[in-house]
Amino acid sequence: MDRRRLLGGMGAATATLLAGCSAVLDDGPEGVVLGEQSDQVAESEALAYPAYGQSLPSIELEDPLNGEVIDVKSIDRTMILTAIFTYCPAECGILLNQLAGVQGMIDEAGLTDDVAFLPITFDPERDDAEALADNAETIGADLSLGNWHYLRPETPEEAESLVAEEMGIGFERTTESDRLEDYDFAHPVVTFLANPDAVVERTYRGENIDRNRVVEDTEAVVEAFTDRE
Incomplete structure (x- = not known):
């Protein structure tokens, strides 16, 4: 099966499916704490990108706004990741504005230190530190909270390798x-x-994500991992 072709053809179907359950799981796949996602468009193994119960690839990139290197395998926080380019005139801006709203709701819930927001650009030629700082202001992301990190590959080739090939977002x-x-x-x-x-x-397809659902899912993951400590 051509997994990327499958990825590209599922957008219309996704919107018609039911929301996923946020209940904490007792006997699901190893490594997850939420129940199975009922609106996932296919079995995880059939999708181009890592989905429910699968590990993220190794991602270690610099946040050019503060010089910090973020390693998703060792950050020890619940993470919300996506792939974007800030010159995008429509879908990326809509999504990032929604995620900035989620960031504010997470802060109001007192979970800022437990959650990291990690938008990864696949356009390093244009998305330099100045462009990323401008984008944060435009979409309303609060960089002062310390949990929003734009991640930038150094070259277009690295972006292709990481985002398209390893993350499966062609x-x-x-x-x-x-x-x-x-x-x-x-x-x-x-x-x-x-x-x-x-x-x-969880994976959420499309730019018009449900903020309340994302916050509910995120809070459930944070709570489950807090209970493990």
Whole structure:
């Protein structure tokens, strides 16, 4: 099966499915604490990207806004990750604005130190520190909370290797775009909720994510891992 082709063809079907259960799991796949995701579009093994019960790939990238290197395998926080480019004129901005709202709700719940927000750019040529700082201001992300980190591969080749090949979020650069001058990207929109062991608990497709659902799922993961300590 061509897993990337499968990834690209499922957007329309996703919106019609039911929301996933946030109940803490007793006997599911090893490494997860939430129950099975009822609106996942296919079995995890059939998807291009890591899904419920699967581990994230090794990701170790610098946040160019503060020089901190983030390693998802050792960050020891519940993580919300996605892949974006800040020059995106539509879907990425919508998603990031939603995630900034989630960040605020997580802060209100007193869980700021337990959750990391990790948008990864696949456009390092344009997404330098200045562009990323401007984006944070535009979407309303609060960098002062210390839990929002833009991660930037050093080169387009590294972005291709990490985001497209290892994370399974394929993207295609094109110079034939009605949206942007110079170049644009065609890409799916996928957001990952992973636990502190870097195992995926939920994937959310599309830019119009349900903030309340993401917060509920995130709180459940944080609580379950807190109870383990």
